[in-house]
Amino acid sequence: MLGQLKQQFAHVKGITFEQRGSIILISAETEDGRAVVTTQGGCVLSFQSKQGDQQECLWVSESAIYDGSKPVRGGIPICWPWFGAAPREGLPAHGFVRNRVWQLLNAENLSDGRIGLELMVESDEETLVMWPVPFKLSLKIEVGATLTVSLTTTNLSDQSQSLTEAFHSYFAIADIQTVQVSGLEGSEQHDKLTSAAPVTQTGALSVSPPMDSVFLNLQQPLQLQDKGWQRQIEIQHQGAASAVVWNPGAEIIKGFADMDDRAWPGMLCVEVGNVLQNAVTIPSQASHSMTMTLKATSLT
Numbered sequence: 001m002l003g004q005l006k007q008q009f010a011h012v013k014g015i016t017f018e019q020r021g022s023i024i025l026i027s028a029e030t031e032d033g034r035a036v037v038t039t040q041g042g043c044v045l046s047f048q049s050k051q052g053d054q055q056e057c058l059w060v061s062e063s064a065i066y067d068g069s070k071p072v073r074g075g076i077p078i079c080w081p082w083f084g085a086a087p088r089e090g091l092p093a094h095g096f097v098r099n100r101v102w103q104l105l106n107a108e109n110l111s112d113g114r115i116g117l118e119l120m121v122e123s124d125e126e127t128l129v130m131w132p133v134p135f136k137l138s139l140k141i142e143v144g145a146t147l148t149v150s151l152t153t154t155n156l157s158d159q160s161q162s163l164t165e166a167f168h169s170y171f172a173i174a175d176i177q178t179v180q181v182s183g184l185e186g187s188e189q190h191d192k193l194t195s196a197a198p199v200t201q202t203g204a205l206s207v208s209p210p211m212d213s214v215f216l217n218l219q220q221p222l223q224l225q226d227k228g229w230q231r232q233i234e235i236q237h238q239g240a241a242s243a244v245v246w247n248p249g250a251e252i253i254k255g256f257a258d259m260d261d262r263a264w265p266g267m268l269c270v271e272v273g274n275v276l277q278n279a280v281t282i283p284s285q286a287s288h289s290m291t292m293t294l295k296a297t298s299l300t
């Protein structure tokens, strides 16, 4: 597999492949930025812009597992075709495509200097048992000074289908006490930990761990402001009406074998997608896309 990929994409400048444990890592490096993507789950594991503060934007757990038995803990896992708990017992949380090996369909040098990748996963006998819908799922990734990920679902069944989905991005932060998320103003916050009645978000969000909230009906791009590192990551989104903000805090993190107990102050999930009442319905033979662009800028 590794040898075949190296040969197939040898003509693409800035692309390299390597194996870590049993998963394949694709590195894409341009003059303006660098990203690492794994075919395991179609997950972006690293992104660094060479503009702005030039530091790593994404968080990956030091105890992440690279043997393919579960998704790597960190980066931008893809939750699809359901977000959160499985619709029935025995199925994985957050859907099944983060547990599958995606096929690298294309890698190319774009005319503006960025690198474009396209990965794909489609329905087969195994997925049809978990979710009885024939589908094709395409993930386009563009790497440069910014990172763009775009997930397109094509419903190949003869009926409309509803699904929930998210880019479950883990961001590296200086300290959870000093970050804020803005752009959630006006959206409807559903607190998953207290199940309290939804409230409308006003002002920038400060995070007091543990936090696990869904924000519905997003109205603008999000900004993750990190005073400690003097950096802002702007999270632009299209075709995604929800956000999720998650930090497990000191107690809940102990339940995660692939996260160190003391890792929580240095990570924050700010996810965009279509969750709860923002589920998307895709007519038969039609497609739906959601796109996210990350742009890091220095606050100094």
Ligand code: TA6
Binding pocket: 084, 093, 094, 168, 212, 244, 245, 246, 269, 271
């Ligand atoms: O997005 C937040 C969340 O749904 C939390 O409830 C939390 O459990 C987390 O994702 C991680 O889920 P995972 O299935 O990757 O362990």
